[in-house]
Amino acid sequence: MTATTLTPTDLRSVCAAFTETRGAIRIQGAGTAAAWAEAPGAADVVVDTTGLSGIRAYNPADMTVSVGAGTPLAQLQDEIARHGQRIAFDAARVRRGATVAGLIATADSGPLALGFGSMRDLVIGATVVLADGTPARTGGHVIKNVAGYDLAKLMHGSYGVYGLMTEVVLRLHPVPEAQRTVALDCTLHEATRHTRSILAEAQEPVSLEWADGILLTRIEGTADGTAVRARALAELTGGRVLPEDDAADSWDQHARLVDDATVRVGCRPSRLPDVLGRFDAPVAAGLATGIATLSAPAAYVDRVHDAVTEAGGTSVVRATDPNIRAWGQQPSALRVLQAIKRELDPTCRLDPGRFGTWLGPNVVAGAGTATDAGAAPASSVAAASGGPSPTAGTAAATAPPTTSPASTGSPDAADRSTAQQGDPTPRAAASQAASHVVQAPTDSSGGAEPADSEQED
Amino acid sequence: MLDHAAHKALVAAVGTENVISDPVQLRSYECDGLTGFRQIPSLVVLPRATEQVAQAVRACHRHHVPFVARGAGTGLSGGAMPVADGVVISLQRMRDVLDIDPVDRRAVLQPGVTNLDITTAAATHGLYYAPDPSSQQVCTIGGNIAENSGGAHCLKYGFTTNHVLSMTVVLPDGETVTLGSDSDEQLGPDLRGVVIGSEGTLGIVCDITVRLLRVPETVRTLLADFPSVTAAGEVVSDLIAAGIIPAAVEMMDNLAIQAAEKAVGAGYTLTTPAALVVELDGPEAECTAQFDEVRAICERHGCTRLHIAGTAAERAKIWKGRKAAFAAVGRISPDYIVQDGVVPRTRLAEVLNRIEDMGRDAGLRVANVFHAGDGNLHPLVLFDDDAGELERAEELSTDIAELCVELGGSLSGEHGIGTDKACSMPRMFGEADLSTMDRVRTAFDPQHLCNPGKLLPTPRLCGEQPGRYRPHPLEEAGVIERL
Ligand SMILES: Cc1cc2nc3c(=O)[nH]c(=O)nc-3n(C[C@H](O)[C@H](O)[C@H](O)COP(=O)(O)OP(=O)(O)OC[C@H]3O[C@@H](n4cnc5c(N)ncnc54)[C@H](O)[C@@H]3O)c2cc1C
Numbered sequence: 001m002t003a004t005t006l007t008p009t010d011l012r013s014v015c016a017a018f019t020e021t022r023g024a025i026r027i028q029g030a031g032t033a034a035a036w037a038e039a040p041g042a043a044d045v046v047v048d049t050t051g052l053s054g055i056r057a058y059n060p061a062d063m064t065v066s067v068g069a070g071t072p073l074a075q076l077q078d079e080i081a082r083h084g085q086r087i088a089f090d091a092a093r094v095r096r097g098a099t100v101a102g103l104i105a106t107a108d109s110g111p112l113a114l115g116f117g118s119m120r121d122l123v124i125g126a127t128v129v130l131a132d133g134t135p136a137r138t139g140g141h142v143i144k145n146v147a148g149y150d151l152a153k154l155m156h157g158s159y160g161v162y163g164l165m166t167e168v169v170l171r172l173h174p175v176p177e178a179q180r181t182v183a184l185d186c187t188l189h190e191a192t193r194h195t196r197s198i199l200a201e202a203q204e205p206v207s208l209e210w211a212d213g214i215l216l217t218r219i220e221g222t223a224d225g226t227a228v229r230a231r232a233l234a235e236l237t238g239g240r241v242l243p244e245d246d247a248a249d250s251w252d253q254h255a256r257l258v259d260d261a262t263v264r265v266g267c268r269p270s271r272l273p274d275v276l277g278r279f280d281a282p283v284a285a286g287l288a289t290g291i292a293t294l295s296a297p298a299a300y301v302d303r304v305h306d307a308v309t310e311a312g313g314t315s316v317v318r319a320t321d322p323n324i325r326a327w328g329q330q331p332s333a334l335r336v337l338q339a340i341k342r343e344l345d346p347t348c349r350l351d352p353g354r355f356g357t358w359l360g361p362n363v364v365a366g367a368g369t370a371t372d373a374g375a376a377p378a379s380s381v382a383a384a385s386g387g388p389s390p391t392a393g394t395a396a397a398t399a400p401p402t403t404s405p406a407s408t409g410s411p412d413a414a415d416r417s418t419a420q421q422g423d424p425t426p427r428a429a430a431s432q433a434a435s436h437v438v439q440a441p442t443d444s445s446g447g448a449e450p451a452d453s454e455q456e457d
Numbered sequence: 458m459l460d461h462a463a464h465k466a467l468v469a470a471v472g473t474e475n476v477i478s479d480p481v482q483l484r485s486y487e488c489d490g491l492t493g494f495r496q497i498p499s500l501v502v503l504p505r506a507t508e509q510v511a512q513a514v515r516a517c518h519r520h521h522v523p524f525v526a527r528g529a530g531t532g533l534s535g536g537a538m539p540v541a542d543g544v545v546i547s548l549q550r551m552r553d554v555l556d557i558d559p560v561d562r563r564a565v566l567q568p569g570v571t572n573l574d575i576t577t578a579a580a581t582h583g584l585y586y587a588p589d590p591s592s593q594q595v596c597t598i599g600g601n602i603a604e605n606s607g608g609a610h611c612l613k614y615g616f617t618t619n620h621v622l623s624m625t626v627v628l629p630d631g632e633t634v635t636l637g638s639d640s641d642e643q644l645g646p647d648l649r650g651v652v653i654g655s656e657g658t659l660g661i662v663c664d665i666t667v668r669l670l671r672v673p674e675t676v677r678t679l680l681a682d683f684p685s686v687t688a689a690g691e692v693v694s695d696l697i698a699a700g701i702i703p704a705a706v707e708m709m710d711n712l713a714i715q716a717a718e719k720a721v722g723a724g725y726t727l728t729t730p731a732a733l734v735v736e737l738d739g740p741e742a743e744c745t746a747q748f749d750e751v752r753a754i755c756e757r758h759g760c761t762r763l764h765i766a767g768t769a770a771e772r773a774k775i776w777k778g779r780k781a782a783f784a785a786v787g788r789i790s791p792d793y794i795v796q797d798g799v800v801p802r803t804r805l806a807e808v809l810n811r812i813e814d815m816g817r818d819a820g821l822r823v824a825n826v827f828h829a830g831d832g833n834l835h836p837l838v839l840f841d842d843d844a845g846e847l848e849r850a851e852e853l854s855t856d857i858a859e860l861c862v863e864l865g866g867s868l869s870g871e872h873g874i875g876t877d878k879a880c881s882m883p884r885m886f887g888e889a890d891l892s893t894m895d896r897v898r899t900a901f902d903p904q905h906l907c908n909p910g911k912l913l914p915t916p917r918l919c920g921e922q923p924g925r926y927r928p929h930p931l932e933e934a935g936v937i938e939r940l
Contacts, residue, residue, distance in 0.1 A: 061694055062801045062832075084700060107643045120647055121619050128893075136893035137886065142799045143612075144831040145867040146605050146654050147874055147885055148912070149894045150618070153650025157643040174700030196560065200583075202674030202740055225743035266642020268561050290561075290640035314644045331644040333626075333634035339900035340646075344893075355645060 003043045009051040011127065011135055011166050019133035021045045026351050027160035029070060029102030032093040035320040036106055037159055037327070041353020049101055052166050057141070060085060063172040064124065064141055069101035069165040076100065081175060088116035088173040092258035101165040107157035111218065111254065114288050115206030116173065120156040125169035128155060131345035143171050154340070159354045162344050176220035180230040181247035184215045184239030188285070191215040192273045194237045195287040201236060203229045208288045211254040215239070257284045261293030263304050267313025275307050298324055330358070338364055458542065459499045463520035467502055467544060470512035475550065477501040486545050489530045489537040494876050498539035503550045507625060507633065507663040513546055514661060515631030523906045526657045528569065528600030531592045533795055534875030536603065536656045536911055546661060548599050554578045555664065562669045563622060568599030568662050575667065584669035587614040590871070591780045602662050605654030607871045609705040609779070612830035618653040620668045626652060626660040629902035651897065656873050657908040659901040673738040676704070677748045678772045681755045682729035682762040686710055689731040690805045693829045695754045697802070701747055703830060704738040712789065712824035713782045713837070720785030723778025726762055733829070734779050782826040783837065790822070790839035794854045797872040798861030802832040808864055812836055812857055819853045821846065833870035834861070859884045874912045880919035
């Protein structure tokens with residue numbers, strides 16, 4: 001079974017890749033997480049994002065950068081480092097060439113998450129192409145912005161089932177003058193105790209990870225300041241301040257440990273040690289964030305899921321094995337995820353295999369799933385199109401994107417026939433108008449008064 | 458008017474003692490902080506528990522009654538303004554701090570807890586809740602989530618969205634779900650992040666778990682005067698270029714300073730053209746060195762007076778002046794409009810010059826208070842309603858917000874779109890962008906009952922052609938064409 005691989009290089013050719021093809025589409029970045037979560041399903045079309053690469057707009061003084069979504073993050077880091085800036089993000093697979101959009105789509109993060117959060121906290125804008133070829137923007141180019149829904153968040157952790165990110169705007173941080181790491185050899189149990197005493201101090205670590213027998217605490221700041229703070233931390237825990245090279249090695253080892261993981265878990269930080277303690281597997285654990293990876297053999301992953309679920313946490317596999325469950329818990333708002341899928345990709349063209357049991361064609365396109373009488377069935381959304389439809393026209397006017405046949409393992413294409421449908425066109429303004437039944441205020445021209453001063457601070 | 462069955466179902470949902478139907482009392486719910494937009498609701502319900510919220514929403518859903526969630530009503534974009542023949546669901550009777558966990562450093566809150574009460578409850582553990590809108594004594598965490606509120610310290614610490622771990626949400630059909638989890642690890646797409654900042658249009662947020670931070674070891678604050686707004690702006694650029702991320706950098710122009718000084722006497726210089734408040738916080742070992750650098754940068758740009766807060770009381774006084782600036786403007790003008798827009802920081806000087814020109818053309822004064830670190834402006838358009846200046850003032854204010862978009866920024870940095878700016882949205886977003894947002898809204902709320910008419914432009918509110926035509930940004934970039 002062969003799939004066609006398209007490598008669009010701009011927004012226009014991405015839209016065309018969606019509107020001028022038929023069948024199931026899989027979005028592919030650098031492939032560093034291809035095996036994570038649910039195994040991707042068989043695809044008729046593979047859209048490779050690596051052609052969407054390079055910096056689009058960068059003004060260092062604004063500390064934001066707009067970048068093609070398929071740009072490897074490591075490459076972007078190199079370019080902005082010349083201006084003393086960085087994306088404060090260090091998931092292990094960045095070293096292996098992971099793309100910006102791939103890191104967002106998988107909700108990945110690294111040790112710096114303690115200080116700076118994950119990609120969701122750093123993305124300030126995105127352009128996303130939906131399955132019907134609609135190019136939609138969300139956010140913008142400024143760090144502070146609350147206009148409209150923050151749909152970049154919807155893409156975070158979406159594994160490519162809601163749309164393809166073509167461009168992403170990220171907020172930047174200065175490269176700190178100095179980083180220092182304090183290391184302490186200890187058991188997980190001891191590390192838990194030390195974590196509490198470290199957090200009680202005011203040293204503000206940006207990373208705090210126990211990696212199989214060693215607790216690594218990283219701080220950032222000025223050269224002088226970090227020297228004082230690192231000594232204080234070493235005294236507090238009985239650890240040692242690592243020379244620069246040793247620190248780099250230790251974090252590299254940590255990243256290799258994460259690379260080998262088969263499952264990633266998250267729960268309340270105080271419950272994490274108990275969960276991890278039940279398994280005799282190599283572990284990298286963020287004891288302050290509650291996020292850890294385990295390199296448990298496939299046969300044990302189910303038990304990890306169960307243990308984490310029991311602790312109220314979440315878990316997801318990082319290695320494809322059709323025999324193991326991909327996720328521990330099921331999301332509480334699964335019905336909303338399905339309703340969004342129905343709105344954005346009603347025919348389930350985008351990777352019908354991912355989240356198969358949650359968002360696959362059987363669940364989403366299946367009859368009678370609309371829980372609400374007022375919900376517009378997918379077909380009527382497409383049929384109601386009356387307004388101008390910029391994307392459909394655009395795609396027709398463009399040259400087809402570069403194509404090359406590629407071979408993909410496609411053991412089962414049976415349930416894909418449901419995905420074969422005509423191009424849905426963007427939703428019409430008319431249907432929107434009809435559903436807004438509520439009247440606007442009638443006295444909006446009345447006198448404006450200053451906000452109550454009693455609300456003042 | 459509500460029909461009898463709907464009325465009965467709502468009373469049954471929350472109990473008679475938690476319903477307001479007296480016309481005089483209903484009046485106090487007719488608007489939020491943006492008092493120009495008013496609408497008296499048919500009914501106000503004040504649930505005391507999440508289950509009652511769910512019952513009330515189910516009743517609305519069953520009887521097809523639109524509803525609007527309301528926190529403290531301090532919103533400045535008409536987001537909590539009721540809709541005609543609709544119900545207001547006030548969260549003011551759900552004000553319990555449910556849990557403070559000093560080990561996992563988080564707080565569990567009912568939606569009506571005020572922003573400041575979180576920090577007050579956490580203080581005994583040396584912890585605090587970072588986002589700090591100026592309205593923090595009154596505004597609720599539920600309202601903060603709806604608006605993704607920021608504060609003076611969000612340059613370093615981020616916005617509401619960066620501090621919420623999870624929340625239970627009553628969906629527009631009355632089902633209760635949990636979004637987010639006990640850690641930042643996600644189960645699929647981040648719906649928590651979609652609902653935060655959605656201005657009450659995707660559901661009603663109930664129990665909320667937020668992250669708490671350790672109180673920083675040191676805080677250093679200075680107030681510096683400058684010969685021009687431009688000079689003060691250059692200081693901000695140099696701070697950033699030096700790799701310093703202050704906890705806060707706030708700028709005020711002369712009009713704003715005069716107003717604030719008249720109101721609270723915080724010790725600002727009445728004659729200075731511009732002033733900056735710069736605050737650093739963090740480990741002592743870092744702050745001391747960086748604070749010296751900040752002083753040097755200020756001096757390099759012709760700082761005419763530099764006042765360093767020596768005590769907590771002095772620091773509080775500097776902040777009192779800054780935070781009083783909005784309402785204080787009432788001292789120098791009978792009426793005013795608070796605007797909220799964002800430009801890329803590098804365009805601050807340009808936007809200020811343009812605002813000055815526009816004010817001159819309109820014959821109106823504009824005072825400027827802003828979060829200079831992230832380019833978030835709060836121009837205050839001064840006018841006299843009795844002199845018939847309202848319309849001109851509203852026009853100028855809208856033009857300023859749209860100018861921010863033109864300069865590559867945003868219509869709003871923290872006050873939201875609400876009713877106020879819905880018709881400006883086509884200035885910032887193209888048709889495809891807005892229709893995609895509407896699809897997501899429909900997924901949550903197929904009947905369009907949840908705060909309808911807000912956030913996205915509707916033909917009824919904005920006319921058949923929402924806003925003036927503006928090419929889609931992708932068209933401008935030559936990437937797509939309108940055929
Ligand atoms: C003097 C003053 C200073 C201000 N300073 C700042 C500032 O520095 N930074 C800033 O960001 N904002 C500021 N604001 C704006 C305002 O205080 C914030 O937007 C605040 O978050 C609103 O909270 P509230 O409880 O008053 O919400 P409301 O005004 O009652 O409601 C605001 C919106 O939230 C929705 N909502 C309320 N509760 C819920 C809930 N539980 N679930 C779902 N939706 C809900 C409402 O429907 C409405 O759309 C200021 C306002 C004033 C008057």
